[in-house]
Amino acid sequence: MTAYILILDDDADVATAAQLLLRRRYGQVATLSDPAGLPALLARGVPDVVLLDLNFTPGRINGAEGLALMDVLRTQARPPAVIAMTAYADVPLAVEALKRGAGDFITKPWDNARLIAAVDQALARRQAVHGAAAGSPELMGESRAMRELKALIASVAPTEANVMVLGENGVGKELVARAIHAASRRAAGTMLAVDMGALPESTFESELFGHRRGSFTDARSDRAGRFQAARGGSLFLDEIGNMPLAAQAKLLTALERREVTPIGADKPEAIDVRIISATNLDEARLFDPSVFRADLLFRLNTIVIRVPPLRERREDVPLLLAHYLKMYESQYQRPSREVAAVAMDALTRHDWPGNVRALRHACERAVILGQGAEYAVADFGLATAPAAPLGYPPHAEVSGGESVDRAAAAAPATDATLDAIERAAIAATLAQFNGNISHAAKTLGISRAALYRKLGKHGI
Numbered sequence: 056m057t058a059y060i061l062i063l064d065d066d067a068d069v070a071t072a073a074q075l076l077l078r079r080r081y082g083q084v085a086t087l088s089d090p091a092g093l094p095a096l097l098a099r100g101v102p103d104v105v106l107l108d109l110n111f112t113p114g115r116i117n118g119a120e121g122l123a124l125m126d127v128l129r130t131q132a133r134p135p136a137v138i139a140m141t142a143y144a145d146v147p148l149a150v151e152a153l154k155r156g157a158g159d160f161i162t163k164p165w166d167n168a169r170l171i172a173a174v175d176q177a178l179a180r181r182q183a184v185h186g187a188a189a190g191s192p193e194l195m196g197e198s199r200a201m202r203e204l205k206a207l208i209a210s211v212a213p214t215e216a217n218v219m220v221l222g223e224n225g226v227g228k229e230l231v232a233r234a235i236h237a238a239s240r241r242a243a244g245t246m247l248a249v250d251m252g253a254l255p256e257s258t259f260e261s262e263l264f265g266h267r268r269g270s271f272t273d274a275r276s277d278r279a280g281r282f283q284a285a286r287g288g289s290l291f292l293d294e295i296g297n298m299p300l301a302a303q304a305k306l307l308t309a310l311e312r313r314e315v316t317p318i319g320a321d322k323p324e325a326i327d328v329r330i331i332s333a334t335n336l337d338e339a340r341l342f343d344p345s346v347f348r349a350d351l352l353f354r355l356n357t358i359v360i361r362v363p364p365l366r367e368r369r370e371d372v373p374l375l376l377a378h379y380l381k382m383y384e385s386q387y388q389r390p391s392r393e394v395a396a397v398a399m400d401a402l403t404r405h406d407w408p409g410n411v412r413a414l415r416h417a418c419e420r421a422v423i424l425g426q427g428a429e430y431a432v433a434d435f436g437l438a439t440a441p442a443a444p445l446g447y448p449p450h451a452e453v454s455g456g457e458s459v460d461r462a463a464a465a466a467p468a469t470d471a472t473l474d475a476i477e478r479a480a481i482a483a484t485l486a487q488f489n490g491n492i493s494h495a496a497k498t499l500g501i502s503r504a505a506l507y508r509k510l511g512k513h514g515i
């Protein structure tokens with residue numbers, strides 16, 4: 056989903072971790088550590104969602120600073136959705152933040168899946184209030200492949216059929232899912248997105264099916280699962296190919312019975328959601344029963360939509376460049392510039408291993424760094440094919456769809472500092488899993504959050 060998220064937190068580590076996590080999903084994420092900069096930032100554009108720390112001055116825990124900022128945000132013509140954050144699980148403060156208009160409240164350190172769910176829900180609520188979806192969810196492209204894709208979406212959307220969207224990282228699978236929901240009979244309901252690859256097995260059932268108060272130590276109140284929260288709407292199950300087999304079995308049972316039983320409940324609850332799922336697994340892996348259960352696959356893939364990689368629809372590159380350059384020029388208040396003819400040629404011939412997401416990031420970079428009267432190819436920071444010193448495949452895709460930088464990837468061979476080795480190991484693992492963060496983190500033996508932090512640290 057494309058949206059503009061602002062993280063307002065004086066703790067740079069917290070802000071960076073959240074930024075890395077959210078940028079991959081929503082595209083445009085700004086951070087601000089000093090609330091004094093807020094008016095200037097709002098003058099450049101109002102975010103869709105603000106993650107707001109309630110305490111800025113060290114030692115302060117009454118939340119007064121954050122609550123005052125909420126009043127500033129609330130007076131905007133099109134106020135952002137606010138998710139209040141605090142390191143202190145302080146219920147009265149949470150209630151006060153909610154009274155002043157926060158839509159949700161999370162405590163630090165957060166669980167990544169929870170944070171994403173909170174942002175998704177905030178965006179969905181805002182969309183319900185303001186009509187048009189936040190950001191620019193429009194599926195752009197006039198190539199034949201994109202026109203066929205849009206026609207398929209239009210014919211499939213009004214049915215109740217479950218849809219599985221396939222394609223590489225960053226091709227626009229979530230945009231396709233949103234387009235299906237928006238054109239469906241369920242459009243008035245919400246579309247909730249769940250990153251199935253990021254759901255820890257221990258909380259899988261509680262997140263999806265909900266729980267009753269007291270059913271386990273942390274269950275302090277009744278909580279609806281995503282299936283119940285998306286009632287009447289659509290549930291977007293992202294990264295479905297990364298689900299452990301045990302979780303697949305639980306999901307299958309829910310879909311077969313069309314009901315779920317919250318943990319601790321004695322009665323099942325009927326579900327009323329349309330399932331749209333997505334994965335970047337190639338079809339050979341998806342049809343491998345040791346990776347994905349065939350019976351679940353057949354429940355999910357009544358209709359399959361394949362989103363082609365950008366290199367198979369190069370005609371769309373100029374349009375996408377124009378769109379994202381304009382968007383970032385306006386966000387960063389830079390003059391409008393043309394792309395030089397040679398640069399356009401190189402960008403159109405580029406393979407874009409990270410697809411549209413990588414193109415979008417390249418545009419942001421060009422707008423920030425480009426100094427000439429026109430954009431030059433160097434402004435976009437395209438990686439050349441890596442020299443593969445450690446057996447990397449060419450154009451190895453890494454987080455956010457950028458490519459492994461040749462010099463950095465080659466570093467360990469000659470100058471094996473611990474940092475360089477770590478960077479190379481991360482790049483190689485990401486390449487091995489085609490940029491899939493969940494799998495790479497698992498193989499490296501670290502959490503997804505830790506991997507995101509390391510990606511930021513190494514500038515990958």
Ligand SMILES: Nc1ncnc2c1ncn2[C@@H]1O[C@H](COP(=O)(O)OP(=O)(O)OP(=O)(O)O)[C@@H](O)[C@H]1O
Nearest residue numbers: 056057082194195224225226227228229230411412
């Ligand atoms: N056709 C398109 N027009 C405009 N923007 C697009 C298009 N396709 C993708 N994007 C943008 O590229 C980014 C990635 O899109 P999206 O999240 O839908 O991809 P995805 O295939 O779901 O990625 P992943 O598999 O990595 O989760 C988003 O910022 C999205 O807005």
